[in-house]
């Protein structure tokens with residue numbers, strides 16, 4: 001079994017790094033950790049980076065997940081190869097770019113690009129953004145799935161994720177005590193469906209609602225409250241159509257051994273208990 005510890009980063013190709021930087025800093029509220037002509041590394045918490053935009057096609061979207069150590073990484077590679085997921089080993093220069101000691105890359109059953117990383121760097125300097133969005137950290141992702149039941153089996157049986165709740169057939173899965181780190185989202189092809197950052201308070205969610213509306217950032221869902229995790233949320237659209245979510249108050253699963261996933265109906269009130277409607281169902 002591959003034991004994921006946490007999500008580490010998202011990597012997004014973009015044709016316009018400048019536009020990505022202006023969104024990331026003046027709308028989303030991330031801090032530039034490093035900028036080159038080809039890539040932009042952004043911080044949201046004490047990690048060296050949690051989001052990277054690089055010159056590339058926006059359909060290139062990759063998620064990194066942390067695992068414990070190099071031994072676990074080589075057994076993960078063996079496991080993946082044995083069930084038909086070819087693995088590539090990250091080169092030294094690719095590791096240096098990601099600020100990790102080692103990583104492997106593979107595709108999940110829907111074709112999503114996944115990297116498993118060892119020892120992602122943290123910094124002694126704290127995260128200090130230019131816009132105060134109240135971000136406390138990169139927390140979870142929505143991941144496209146062309147077959148949610150098959151992909152739930154992959155993430156739970158191969159990668160040790162546990163289902164916290166389901167909305168219809170959509171699993172919200174945890175890899176640690178946090179309610180979910182990966183939410184599967186039915187889609188026609190692979191991709192990251194949304195990228196979540198936690199913020200400190202309800203005030204931050206609503207402050208951002210007004211700030212982003214004024215900046216003409218498309219708000220796509222919320223402000224609202226998820227009955228599943230209990231979080232108050234806001235979703236909005238960034239460069240290349242990527243959806244970002246702020247949320248606050250995501251539950252923790254108190255007892256790993258006894259938690260049973262709850263089944264919610266596939267309907268709008270399962271996504272927002274206040275009545276906000278998503279512009280796309282299943283967001």
Ligand SMILES: O=C(O)c1cccc(O)c1O
Nearest residue numbers: 183226228229230231283
């Ligand atoms: O937080 C949640 O429970 C949640 C539910 C549905 C979809 C999401 O993106 C979520 O974050």
Ligand SMILES: [Fe+2]
Nearest residue numbers: 142183196245
């Ligand atoms: Fe979410």
